[in-house]
Amino acid sequence: MIFLNKIEIERAITLDEVMNKIEEAYKVFYEEKFYMPPRPVVEYKNKTLLYMPCFMDNSLGTKIISVFPENANIGEPAIYGLMLLNDYTTGKPIALMDGQAITSIRTGAVGGVGVRHLSNKNASTVGIIGAGVQGFWQALYACKARPIKTIFLFNRNNKDLTVFIKNLKDKLVDESINIVVCDDVRSLIEKSEIVITATTTNDPVIPNDKNLLRGKCFIAVGSYKHDMREFSDAIFSLVDKVYVDLPFACEESGDLVTPIEKGILTEDRVVTMSALLNSKEDVTIKNENETQFFKSVGMGLFDLIIAKAIYENAKLKNIGQIINM
Numbered sequence: 602m603i604f605l606n607k608i609e610i611e612r613a614i615t616l617d618e619v620m621n622k623i624e625e626a627y628k629v630f631y632e633e634k635f636y637m638p639p640r641p642v643v644e645y646k647n648k649t650l651l652y653m654p655c656f657m658d659n660s661l662g663t664k665i666i667s668v669f670p671e672n673a674n675i676g677e678p679a680i681y682g683l684m685l686l687n688d689y690t691t692g693k694p695i696a697l698m699d700g701q702a703i704t705s706i707r708t709g710a711v712g713g714v715g716v717r718h719l720s721n722k723n724a725s726t727v728g729i730i731g732a733g734v735q736g737f738w739q740a741l742y743a744c745k746a747r748p749i750k751t752i753f754l755f756n757r758n759n760k761d762l763t764v765f766i767k768n769l770k771d772k773l774v775d776e777s778i779n780i781v782v783c784d785d786v787r788s789l790i791e792k793s794e795i796v797i798t799a800t801t802t803n804d805p806v807i808p809n810d811k812n813l814l815r816g817k818c819f820i821a822v823g824s825y826k827h828d829m830r831e832f833s834d835a836i837f838s839l840v841d842k843v844y845v846d847l848p849f850a851c852e853e854s855g856d857l858v859t860p861i862e863k864g865i866l867t868e869d870r871v872v873t874m875s876a877l878l879n880s881k882e883d884v885t886i887k888n889e890n891e892t893q894f895f896k897s898v899g900m901g902l903f904d905l906i907i908a909k910a911i912y913e914n915a916k917l918k919n920i921g922q923i924i925n926m
């Protein structure tokens with residue numbers, strides 16, 4: 602069995618490869634060529650464990666992650682975890698990987714694919730709300746998907762973003778991209794054509810103000826529980842459709858559960874990204890009156906397809922540490 606840490610995972614696969622694999626995952630999802638039960642979410646005192654097994658016709662694997670939102674208070678990332686890949690014939694473990702790295706690169710790519718298919722093709726500004734692990738990778742992938750010239754950042758509690766910005770500059774291929782810290786969410790939204798939320802908040806960070814939100818592409822990554830909401834009601838009166846990675850988002854995330862309960866969103870307006878990609882319809886924003894919204898909760902199918910691609914690349918490139926069982 603091989604073990605791949607964060608650095609080895611990043612060496613094994615490029616951002617473009619991950620985005621293309623996410624599009625491949627949407628095709629598998631559309632064709633229903635997988636088996637993925639609803640993920641058990643085990644909670645104890647605001648600490649969560651997520652178990653994410655998935656089968657495809659030639660592969661299987663499980664990601665296990667912990668999500669401890671209060672880690673931000675002690676300067677620790679919210680998510681830690683492991684990804685296990687098994688041999689399809691025997692079930693024998695073949696690879697173990699850093700689950701935090703798998704999560705962040707695939708979630709970044711899910712956001713990037715959302716940006717690719719929903720935002721204005723010429724968008725040159727992106728605003729990231731929540732400058733943590735996911736926010737970092739969302740910024741990188743947004744720059745892959747669109748000709749971004751400026752990244753705006755906002756994080757609560759005046760978090761020191763010096764290291765975040767330095768690491769982002771080190772990873773951005775285009776050195777001319779500006780990174781600007783905003784004092785508040787409102788000014789970030791005013792300046793950004795694409796807005797990505799990647800927070801651990803329970804209460805909406807996006808103001809309930811239609812005029813502020815109109816004409817922008819919103820990608821929501823953070824909320825995965827009923828009591829977590831990043832978006833207020835206004836967004837649902839601006840968009841015709843709400844795009845999701847998984848229909849289960851309507852049952853899992855407060856961003857959709859609450860507006861559905863209130864009757865301001867109906868499930869017939871919720872469309873999967875896999876259906877959108879299959880339709881080949883161009884719904885990218887064309888003018889300042891069009892608004893788009895994509896909500897992601899993530900799924901084991903993404904992790905499996907990405908981990909398999911990383912494993913295959915790692916074998917070819919001779920990357921990884923051998924572990925004997």
Ligand SMILES: NC(=O)c1ccc[n+]([C@@H]2O[C@H](COP(=O)([O-])OP(=O)(O)OC[C@H]3O[C@@H](n4cnc5c(N)ncnc54)[C@H](O)[C@@H]3O)[C@@H](O)[C@H]2O)c1
Nearest residue numbers: 679708731732733734735756757800801802823897898899
């Ligand atoms: N959709 C998916 O597939 C997916 C995948 C991974 C993580 N997530 C979710 O994304 C969220 C963020 O995860 P992470 O790993 O980046 O966590 P993190 O702790 O590394 O970063 C979260 C950041 O958001 C900031 N924050 C919290 N509340 C805020 C607010 N109200 N306004 C501004 N900033 C705020 C925190 O200070 C922190 O810097 C979590 O809820 C996680 O469960 C979703």
